[in-house]
Amino acid sequence: MHIKDIIGLIGLRGSDPALAAWFAQHGLASPPATITANQGQKSARDKAHGMEYHFAFDIIHDRFYPPREAKRGSWASHLKSVTLYSHRPRNAPALPAGFWSGYVGPEASLQECLDGFDGQMQDFGDTAYFEKVLADDVQMKLWFDQRHRHVQELQINLVEDRQFIGHHDFDPDNEHNTFKQASTLLVRWLFERGHLKLTDALRAAGPGEDHEAILHFTKQRLHNHVWKSQVQDDPSLHAVLAHSQTTRPLILNDGTRLPLYAPWMLLKAADCWDAHQSLYSDDALPDWSERLTAFERSVTLNAAQQQAFLSALDEAYRCVKSAQGAA
Incomplete structure (x- = not known):
């Protein structure tokens, strides 16, 4: 498993065979194919790797807009984002060796984050925020805890408009x-x-x-x-x-x-x-x-x-x- 594998999944429909195969390979339940308006989004947690997959239907991007009705009252879902890492003080799940190779990972210092995100940082006091486009329509987001000096969270997301x-x-x-x-x-x-x-x-x-x-x-x-x-x-x-x-x-x-x-x-x-x-x-x-x-x-x-x-x-x-x- 490498971060590039996750990047390749972003934007796939919940019913896509490639996504179903990925979930099965890692012992996860089938991804949600549809979402109702009341639900808004659905998530699937990979506890073994400390990751979470987020599905949505109302995505502000012309590839996925307007939402496609799957059946009356529900809409076709797409993998909108994946939380790759969320800081835990103890017992944090480990990702396979080499997963972060070539990318900024959880062990990065603030300077390494600055280098990896081309010096583009938004300072919110205790939190520094970074984002960078990795591939067509896909970006990485990183939150760094400046008080405790560690990466707080890492996500891969579809690039959305406002x-x-x-x-x-x-x-x-x-x-x-x-x-x-x-x-x-x-x-x-x-x-x-x-x-x-x-x-x-x-x-x-x-x-x-x-x-x-x-x-x-x-x-x-x-x-x-x-x-x-x-x-x-x-x-x-x-x-x-x-x-x-x-x-x-x-x-x-x-x-x-x-x-x-x-x-x-x-x-x-x-x-x-x-x-x-x-x-x-x-x-x-x-x-x-x-x-x-x-x-x-x-x-x-x-x-x-x-x-x-x-x-x-x-x-x-x-x-x-x-x-x-x-x-």
Whole structure:
């Protein structure tokens, strides 16, 4: 057994015969072929070697995206990562001799970690963090305990992007996607403000202003998602996008709270925030859920209201940019 053997397994489907053979060879139960949405991920522990295999279905990488439904309610799993080593003060399992040959291993000093990871280190006080791409789509991650001066953990992972808006947000048939314009207006804002990484030809063509046209553009040009690699390398932009998908406000350094949840911004631009909140709070109604869903599906912004939504995003971005520049 050598670390290169593990690298070759990363990304395989749980049902892949090569993965099943590897598990059988090392006395492990069969790898999970499917995972439900509620489970999120599954793990298999190799106690003899102190390793743990992690399987997932919702992987932010175009090779595995969108997730593939195996059967109703479950999704095809892939080997997403393997924890090769996790520090134990006593009775640590031993890997075969030569397993770490050519790679940074558990016995490495901080300087050896720096050398092995080309000097790229993130310092988090007591912990130093390293990562390095080893092969196509595969990286090594290492955590070093600076207080006790030893490697804390070593992992092999699929290289993943960071997702801001997912495929489900652009799915017209998604029953939970009641504010259908929220995501397409975000894409329009990204396009019109030059935040998307696009060729000149694509930038000249553009998605236009129509909801259906933006959906088509997103499917054809953005693969039905907005990821970090698709937008400009701008921390202020990333902060706005991340908080457009959560009800938690973005809190600036001066304590200012910016509520940027896209559905809420849509309601405010449509001037029906108060009406929605009134209905949302009146959950004693016998048909409350149906009425609330119908209300949300009925919210459609006209041209002026769409401009108000885009302007609100402009102002939020300006505030975040200003705050981060002053930090």
